[in-house]
C-alpha cells in the first residue's frame with residue numbers, strides 16, 4: 001500500500017454554543033501521496049471545517065490529523081511548513097502587487113531575498129501571470145486571482161495543497177484553467193486535497209473522491225468506481241401512463257439482455273443497464289405495451305451516487 005501523506009483519524013468537531021453543531025462527526029481519511037483527492041458534499045457537510053482543522057486554523061474536538069507524519073494539533077508551526085492553503089475566500093493582500101503577494105510569502109517562510117525573488121518570478125511564469133506581476137489583486141479577474149492564490153500557496157514547496165471550493169464563483173473558462181493548473185501540480189509531486197460541491201469538478205480532476213454529508217464520509221473511491229457502484233452505465237427512467245401492471249413490466253424488463261436492475265420510481269420504472277446495441281429499442285418496445293409516456297436517459301454521475309446514498313440532490 002502506498003504511503004498516506006494525509007492521515008485523518010476519528011476526527012470530530014462540535015461548535016459549542018446554545019445549539020451546538022456537530023460539523024464533523026467521526027471522519028477517517030487516508031490520502032495517498034501524489035493524488036488529487038476530493039471531498040465532495042453539499043453545503044454544510046463539514047468540508048471547510050475538516051480543511052480548517054487539517055490546516056491548523058481550527059482545533060478538533062476529538063481525533064487527529066497527521067500531514068507527512070506531523071501531528072497538526074501538536075506541532076502547528078511545523079505542519080504549516082508542509083502544507084499550502086487556498087481558502088474559500090480570496091485572502092490576497094490588497095495592498096501588495098501580485099509579485100509582492102508571492103514574494104512576501106516566500107520571505108515569511110525563510111527564503112533569502114534573491115531566492116524569494118527568483119521563486120516568485122518562476123511561479124508567475126508557471127501560472128501565466130508574469131504580465132500581471134505589478135497588478136494589485138482588485139485589478140485581477142476572479143480566475144487570475146485564484147491562480148495567484150494557488151501560486152502563492154505552493155511557493156514554499158509544500159507537500160500537500162489544500163483548496164477549499166477552488167472554483168466557487170469562477171466562470172466556466174476560468175474553472176477549466178484552474179483545473180489545468182491544479183493537474184499540472186501532479187508533476188511537482190504535490191498532493192492536492194480539495195473540497196467541492198460540484199460533482200463535475202470532482203469527476204473531472206480527482207483521482208479519488210470521498211462523498212461527505214452531515215459530517216460523515218458516506219463512500220470513498222475513484223470517480224469511475226463510484227459511478228460503477230450505481231449498478232449500470234446507463235439509466236432509463238420510464239414514465240408510464242397510469243401503471244397498470246408494473247410488476248409484470250418490471251419482470252419483463254429485467255429479462256432484457258444488458259439490464260442489471262429495475263426499480264420502481266414515482267410514475268414509472270427505472271432501468272439500470274450495461275450499454276449494448278438495440279437496448280433502448282427493446283426497453284421502449286416492451287414498455288410501450290404497458291402504456292409508456294416518455295423516457296429519460298441518464299448517464300450515472302457522482303450526483304446519481306449521492307442521490308442513491310442520501311435520497312437527496314447534491315444541489316440542495
Ligand SMILES: Nc1ncnc2c1ncn2[C@@H]1O[C@H](COP(=O)(O)OP(=O)(O)O)[C@@H](O)[C@H]1O
Pocket residue numbers: 015021022023041042043044045046047048049050
Ligand atoms: N464557526 C462556526 N460556528 C458554528 N457553526 C459552524 C461554524 N462553522 C461552520 N459551522 C456549521 O458547521 C456545519 C459544517 O459547516 P462547514 O464545515 O462550513 O461545511 P461545508 O464547508 O461543507 O459547507 C454547518 O452546519 C455550519 O453551519
Ligand SMILES: [Mg+2]
Pocket residue numbers: 047048049088164165
Ligand atoms: Mg465550505
